[in-house]
Amino acid sequence: MATNITFHPGSIEASERVELLKQKGVTIWLTGLSASGKSTIACALEQHLLHMHKFVYRLDGDNVRFGLNKDLGFDEKSRVENIRRIGEVSKLFADSACIAVTAFISPYKADRAVARELHEKANLGFVEVFVDAPLSVVEQRDPKGLYKKARAGEIKDFTGISAPYEPPEYPELHIKTNECDVSKAVEKIMEHLVAHGYIS
Amino acid sequence: MTEYIRFHPGSVDYSERVELLKQKGVTIWFTGLSGSGKSTISCALEQRLLHLHKFTYRLDGDNIRCGLNRDLGFDHQSHVENVRRIGEVSKLFADSTCIAITAFIAPFQADRTIVRELHEKAGLGFVEVFIDTPLSVAEERDPKGLYKLARAGVIKDFTGIDSPYEPPEHPDIRIKTVECPVAEAVETIMKYLVDGHYISL
Numbered sequence: 001m002a003t004n005i006t007f008h009p010g011s012i013e014a015s016e017r018v019e020l021l022k023q024k025g026v027t028i029w030l031t032g033l034s035a036s037g038k039s040t041i042a043c044a045l046e047q048h049l050l051h052m053h054k055f056v057y058r059l060d061g062d063n064v065r066f067g068l069n070k071d072l073g074f075d076e077k078s079r080v081e082n083i084r085r086i087g088e089v090s091k092l093f094a095d096s097a098c099i100a101v102t103a104f105i106s107p108y109k110a111d112r113a114v115a116r117e118l119h120e121k122a123n124l125g126f127v128e129v130f131v132d133a134p135l136s137v138v139e140q141r142d143p144k145g146l147y148k149k150a151r152a153g154e155i156k157d158f159t160g161i162s163a164p165y166e167p168p169e170y171p172e173l174h175i176k177t178n179e180c181d182v183s184k185a186v187e188k189i190m191e192h193l194v195a196h197g198y199i200s
Numbered sequence: 201m202t203e204y205i206r207f208h209p210g211s212v213d214y215s216e217r218v219e220l221l222k223q224k225g226v227t228i229w230f231t232g233l234s235g236s237g238k239s240t241i242s243c244a245l246e247q248r249l250l251h252l253h254k255f256t257y258r259l260d261g262d263n264i265r266c267g268l269n270r271d272l273g274f275d276h277q278s279h280v281e282n283v284r285r286i287g288e289v290s291k292l293f294a295d296s297t298c299i300a301i302t303a304f305i306a307p308f309q310a311d312r313t314i315v316r317e318l319h320e321k322a323g324l325g326f327v328e329v330f331i332d333t334p335l336s337v338a339e340e341r342d343p344k345g346l347y348k349l350a351r352a353g354v355i356k357d358f359t360g361i362d363s364p365y366e367p368p369e370h371p372d373i374r375i376k377t378v379e380c381p382v383a384e385a386v387e388t389i390m391k392y393l394v395d396g397h398y399i400s401l
Binding site for chain 1: 211212216217220221222243245250251253255256257258259261262263267268285288289291292293295296297298318
């Protein structure tokens with residue numbers, strides 16, 4: 001299908017872009033149960049980076065589900081396509097030298113692996129952060145009463161209750177949110193970014 | 201379906217982002233026939249902006265068709281979905297304060313209008329640049345021999361040959377590549393961006 005596309009000379013090289021914008025693109029991929037703390041940490045991280053004048057952008061339910069992915073539901077096929085598209089978009093941001101921060105449950109290992117491979121093939125950084133809180137803890141938090149509804153059978157295919165969550169085995173970072181507060185979590189991620197040369 | 205998503209307090213608002221990153225997001229949406237010069241001009245524009253240390257990114261066939269939109273074909277329905285997704289992605293880039301540059305044929309007026317409205321509703325800049333090159337000229341250039349294949353019936357639904365191109369009636373910028381060299385086209389767009397306070401030099 002792609003035969004109508006022609007490679008265009010004159011495109012900027014990745015290394016030149018990094019030099020001109022003084023930052024290296026990377027995707028920070030947060031994964032974890034609903035209410036584990038992904039959005040809280042993603043927001044705080046984004047604020048922190050913006051105050052350092054870094055190009056950073058958060059992709060999450062707010063800006064993806066009602067826009068790009070508004071045609072998708074919550075069944076398994078849709079979840080797979082949801083993650084596929086988010087992987088592709090975060091890769092575009094990383095390619096632009098942005099620090100892309102994604103905060104989606106992304107429950108299936110296979111789909112997260114696809115997102116990772118996509119980045120690695122393009123030589124772009126991919127940092128998987130497992131935002132880990134036990135089901136009992138997130139269920140108690142239940143900020144929007146979704147776990148309650150899921151337990152009552154009102155919501156189907158709810159991750160952790162009636163749909164699986166497959167935790168990462170080897171995430172770059174593992175943050176236990178019932179032990180580690182938001183600022184400590186941000187600090188851990190920042191340390192990783194500096195140690196791996198994504199930011200100075 | 202939307203009740204599972206909750207607005208999150210603590211998000212950075214757009215005006216704060218603009219202040220911190222010292223630039224205002226905008227999508228520069230090129231449209232025109234295949235071979236009209238969209239990719240040439242958009243590459244040159246991206247280079248110009250990057251050398252001014254502006255955060256900018258080009259979306260075109262190279263990085264979209266084999267990635268995000270690899271599940272789409274070239275039939276009408278696919279063209280519509282192709283443009284829709286590109287519109288949404290460019291809006292995300294503009295929201296991040298990036299200067300997003302898109303270089304796709306985007307043949308149908310209705311689809312381009314949807315993208316414009318998407319940006320305007322979100323308070324984000326949208327600049328439609330019509331790369332106005334006559335079919336005869338684009339066909340003569342035929343950089344990848346596609347017009348030849350289309351004329352021979354080997355490629356179906358090829359814009360300009362057996363699929364329509366609906367030119368914009370009121371583009372923000374019109375560039376006639378027969379008269380206007382690449383460097384001049386870039387400067388025309390740059391002036392528009394400066395005058396519109398999207399960037400300062």
